[in-house]
Amino acid sequence: xxxxxxxxxxxxxxxxxxxxxxxxxxxxxxxxxxxxxxxxxxxxxxxxxxxxxxxxxxxxxxxxxxxxxxxxxxxxxxxxxxxxxxxxxxxxxxxxxxxxxxxxxxxxxxxxxxxxxxxxxxxxxxxxxxxxxxxxxxxxxxxxxxxxxxxxxxxxxxxxxxxxxxxxxxxxxxxxxxxxxxxxxxxxxxxxxxxxxxxxxxxxxxxxxxxxxxx
Numbered sequence: 001x002x003x004x005x006x007x008x009x010x011x012x013x014x015x016x017x018x019x020x021x022x023x024x025x026x027x028x029x030x031x032x033x034x035x036x037x038x039x040x041x042x043x044x045x046x047x048x049x050x051x052x053x054x055x056x057x058x059x060x061x062x063x064x065x066x067x068x069x070x071x072x073x074x075x076x077x078x079x080x081x082x083x084x085x086x087x088x089x090x091x092x093x094x095x096x097x098x099x100x101x102x103x104x105x106x107x108x109x110x111x112x113x114x115x116x117x118x119x120x121x122x123x124x125x126x127x128x129x130x131x132x133x134x135x136x137x138x139x140x141x142x143x144x145x146x147x148x149x150x151x152x153x154x155x156x157x158x159x160x161x162x163x164x165x166x167x168x169x170x171x172x173x174x175x176x177x178x179x180x181x182x183x184x185x186x187x188x189x190x191x192x193x194x195x196x197x198x199x200x201x202x203x204x205x206x207x208x209x210x211x212x213x214x215x
Contacts, residue, residue: 143191
């Protein structure tokens with residue numbers, strides 16, 4: 001199975017006609033030695049472990065989150081609250097990343113002999129995205145929402161990598177998750193959100209339990 005190429009820091013720096021402000025911020029949060037999201041150490045427990053989703057279910061869940069994030073960027077662009085050009089440019093660039101990751105994950109799921117769940121995750125949409133979109137009042141609110149959704153994607157990648165059974169699949173989801181982490185860091189700076197504490201990258205499922213796409 002081929003591994004999805006990781007959209008690298010160099011890819012994030014090739015932003016063509018974007019403003020100097022955007023390029024500067026990308027450079028500031030994308031150093032060459034930046035690590036990918038790291039999984040937390042597993043904790044020893046004497047209780048019965050909770051059931052975990054299958055690898056295929058997690059791949060489809062990641063796919064559904066890519067689609068939903070693409071759609072959320074579009075809703076943000078269409079909502080009339082984006083004021084700065086660098087914000088609009090970042091949203092469009094990152095939306096394109098999600099379109100590419102969607103294609104890659106569809107191919108991976110199909111290579112596993114399963115049907116891709118190629119639609120936005122309905123549970124995350126109703127539980128997280130829709131309430132946040134309805135509450136936005138300014139550009140900064142949109143940046144915060146997209147920062148949080150990107151961070152959620154990075155968290156899901158760490159969880160999926162702890163479950164998936166082959167190095168190729170783990171490399172695929174961690175490559176996607178690492179870029180999501182860098183996008184979240186960039187949006188954090190773009191929206192001046194640094195005072196807001198983000199959760200760590202857990203190996204447990206960061207989504208609502210019913211958001212995992214069933215086999």
